[in-house]
Structures are given as structure tokens and as C-alpha cells.
Amino acid sequence: xxxxxxxxxxxxxxxxxxxxxxxxxxxxxxxxxxxxxxxxxxxxxxxxxxxxxxxxxxxxxxxxxxxxxxxxxxxxxxxxxxxxxxxxxxxxxxxxxxxxxxxxxxxxxxxxxxxxxxxxxxxxxxxxxxxxxxxxxxxxxxxxxxxxxxxxxxxxxxxxxxxxxxxxxxxxxxxxxxxxxxxxxxxxxxxxxxxxxxxxxxxxxxxxxxxxxxxxxxxxxxxxxxxxxxxxxxxxxxxxxxxxxxxxxxxxxxxxxxxxxxxxxxxxxxxxxxxxxxxxxxxxxxxxxxxxxxxxxxxxxxxxxxxxxxxxxx
Numbered sequence: 001x002x003x004x005x006x007x008x009x010x011x012x013x014x015x016x017x018x019x020x021x022x023x024x025x026x027x028x029x030x031x032x033x034x035x036x037x038x039x040x041x042x043x044x045x046x047x048x049x050x051x052x053x054x055x056x057x058x059x060x061x062x063x064x065x066x067x068x069x070x071x072x073x074x075x076x077x078x079x080x081x082x083x084x085x086x087x088x089x090x091x092x093x094x095x096x097x098x099x100x101x102x103x104x105x106x107x108x109x110x111x112x113x114x115x116x117x118x119x120x121x122x123x124x125x126x127x128x129x130x131x132x133x134x135x136x137x138x139x140x141x142x143x144x145x146x147x148x149x150x151x152x153x154x155x156x157x158x159x160x161x162x163x164x165x166x167x168x169x170x171x172x173x174x175x176x177x178x179x180x181x182x183x184x185x186x187x188x189x190x191x192x193x194x195x196x197x198x199x200x201x202x203x204x205x206x207x208x209x210x211x212x213x214x215x216x217x218x219x220x221x222x223x224x225x226x227x228x229x230x231x232x233x234x235x236x237x238x239x240x241x242x243x244x245x246x247x248x249x250x251x252x253x254x255x256x257x258x259x260x261x262x263x264x265x266x267x268x269x270x271x272x273x274x275x276x277x278x279x280x281x282x283x284x285x286x287x288x289x290x291x292x293x294x295x296x297x298x299x300x301x302x303x304x305x306x307x308x309x310x311x312x313x314x
Contacts, residue, residue, distance in 0.1 A: 002066070002313075004045035007036065007052050010071050014047070014301035021309065037061055045313070047071065047304070054078040059086060067091060067313050071300050073098075073150065073291065074228065076201040091307045094150035096300030097291030102154030104290035105196055105226050108250030111284055112222055113138060118281035139163040144192030146208075147199035147227060148175045148182065155196055156180040167191060171204065189217045196224040197231050211236040214245055222248045226290035229253040234273045241280060248282035252290040 004023045006015065018025055023045065028036070036052055040062045047069045048054065054068055056079045065088050068078060073094035083090055111117065114135035122129055141164050145152045148168040156166050156179040166180040169188045176182030195217070199205035209223070209232040223246050225232055234255045240246040256274060277283045 002044040003042060004047060005036075005040070005043045006047045008047070008049035008071070010047070010049070011297045011301040013298065014071065014304060017301070017305040018047075018308075021305075033058070040065070045069065048077070050077055052077075054083070056082045059083055059088065062088075067308070067311075069304050069308065071096075071304055074200055076228075089311060089313065091304060091311070093300045093303035093307070096303040097293075097296035098150040098154040099299075100293040100296040101151045101198075101226050101290045102158045104252065104286070105151075105155045105224055105250075106158045108224050108226070108252070108284055108286075109138065109143075109194055109196075109222070112224075112248040112250050112282065115281075117284050121281065138194075141165075141193040142167060142191045144169070144188040144195045144221075145180060146170070146185075146188070146195065146197050147205075148172075148180065149198065149200075151227065152196075152198035153177070153179070155198065165191070186216075191219075192217060192221050193219060194222045194224065197227045199227050199231055201228040201230055205231045207231070207233050209233060209237065211239065214240045217245075220245055220247050222246070222250070224250045226250075226252040229255040229257050234271070234277070238273045238276050241276075241283065248284075249277070250284045250286075251277070252286045253288050254285070257288065 001022060001024045004018060004025050006025060006027045009029055015025060033052055037058055040058060041064065043062065044064050044066045046054065046065065049071050054077060059065065059079060059082050067089040068083065069091040070078065071093060073092060075090060075092055078090060080090060115133040119133040139162055143159060143164055143166050145156060145166065145168040148170040152168060156168065159166055160179060167183045167188050168176060168180045169183060169185045197209065199208065205228065207230070214236060232255060237246065237249060241249065256271065277285060
């Protein structure tokens with residue numbers, strides 16, 4: 001019987017499903033990295049979200065490890081190259097929360113175009129300002145998507161009910177479909193009114209949205225980021241907002257997040273740029289919840305179970 005270590009709490013059906021496949025489970029949601037490092041040699045499987053980094057040292061200690069399953073989309077907390085060199089299977093579940101991300105992204109777009117944050121705050125303060133909150137319609141706009149994988153495609157699908165032009169850019173070729181036309185980065189930057197980031201965390205996406213990148217857009221534009229906070233240089237975003245180059249921003253992720261994504265404000269002094277974003281009427285912030293719905297919690301667990309079953313890891 002294969003022993004599997006569960007390092008983060010997930011939907012109960014994941015635990016039930018793993019038991020039904022014949023795995024012997026141990027739950028440890030509190031031990032720190034050092035304790036996990038000591039106990040890891042006896043396990044054949046690990047199930048994680050983001051709490052513990054699965055780095056080279058931990059993988060080296062995991063003498064009997066056959067698989068690491070991440071109940072989420074990204075694998076940046078895992079040393080992928082080293083895991084693969086050891087023949088350890090890596091499993092993730094972008095299919096499980098892509099619909100949630102698509103819906104959340106669309107919500108941020110519509111909220112920005114229609115001044116939801118600004119007008120709600122004004123009403124809270126006793127002001128009923130209709131003309132000052134005249135919004136913009138999504139119809140007629142060009143939406144640019146950078147990163148056309150599971151999340152980018154899910155967002156494009158949500159846009160099908162609108163009369164818009166959808167353009168996507170990706171380092172992989174031939175990803176465009178009936179919902180979005182793949183173009184060069186230069187063409188995307190020429191036409192885009194609303195930019196949505198859906199890239200994984202890697203060397204290419206790190207600090208991708210910087211001053212030079214922003215200024216290469218021919219139009220002033222709205223920015224949405226539901227991918228990874230590391231993709232956007234916050235100080236450059238703030239300057240672009242102040243200049244009006246970026247008309248508004250919807251950010252579900254922040255550069256200041258810990259790798260666990262669990263707490264932004266713990267043990268840090270509030271950066272001036274973050275304070276500006278919090279107070280700015282045309283910026284909407286959400287706490288890394290784009291893929292965090294009741295339905296996605298179930299679908300993520302189901303996806304992991306299905307992949308483990310198909311791979312014959314039990």
C-alpha cells in the first residue's frame with residue numbers, strides 16, 4: 001500500500017477518493033519545512049497546494065517518491081526539472097479552476113468599466129453621482145490576452161457574448177481558436193483596449209509588465225492580472241496609472257504575496273505602491289481568489305483523482 005502525505009487541506013472528496021484507490025494517507029497541515037524534510041523518505045506520494053516548497057533538497061530526501069500532486073494550476077513551488085530527472089510524476093489541475101478564473105476575470109473587467117468601486121464608495125459616503133460615474137461598454141473594444149492556455153482560453157470563452165475583438169499572444173504557436181485570434185505581441189500592443197494576463201510564473205513572465213512593456217501599447221488601456229503577481233512590476237504600474245497610460249487595473253494577485261499565497265500583510269510594512277493601489281478608485285484588488293470558488297474546490301479534487309487514476313499510480 002502506497003503512503004501519501006497530504007500537506008494542505010482540500011475538499012473531503014479528494015481524501016475519500018485516494019482512500020478508495022487504496023492509498024494509506026497521513027495528514028500534516030501544520031509541520032514546517034524542516035519537519036517535513038525529515039519525514040518525507042517514507043512516502044510514495046505528496047499532495048500539496050502551496051504551503052511547503054517541493055525543492056531539490058526535499059526531493060532528494062524523498063527516496064521513495066513516485067508523484068507530487070498540486071491541487072491547483074501552477075507548479076512554480078516545485079523543482080520541476082529535478083523531479084523529472086528522478087522520474088517523479090508531477091500532477092496539477094488547471095482544468096479544475098479555469099472556469100472560475102474566466103468568470104472572475106470578466107467580473108473585474110465589467111467592474112472597472114462601470115466604476116463599481118468608485119461609485120459604491122461614494123454612496124457609502126452619502127454621494128449619488130451619476131454623471132461622474134458614466135461607464136464604458138465592453139462591446140466595440142479589443143481585448144488582448146497574454147498566455148493562451150487553460151485560463152486564457154476560459155476567459156476568451158466568457159467573452160463570446162460580447163461584440164468585441166479578441167487577440168491573444170503566446171510563446172507557443174497555433175493556439176488561436178474560434179474565440180480568439182493569435183497575433184504577435186506587437187500587433188496585440190497596437191490594438192488592445194483591455195489587457196488580461198494569464199501566464200504561468202517563469203523567467204519570461206517575471207516582471208514582464210514593466211515600464212517599457214506598458215509604453216509599447218499604442219492606446220491607453222485597462223490591465224487585468226489573475227495569473228501571478230510577479231508578472232507585474234508594481235511601481236511601474238503605479239506610475240502608468242498616475243499618468244493615465246493605464247486607465248484602471250483589476251488585480252487578483254500581487255507582487256508582494258508569499259509563495260503560499262495565504263497572507264499578504266503578515267510581517268511586512270505596507271509598501272507605498274500597495275497603499276496607492278488600495279486607495280485608488282480605478283483599481284480593484286481581490287485576495288488571490290479568481291480560481292477560488294466552491295465549485296472549483298470540488299473540480300480541482302476531482303481532476304487530481306482522475307489524473308492519478310489514469311496514470312496508474314495507485
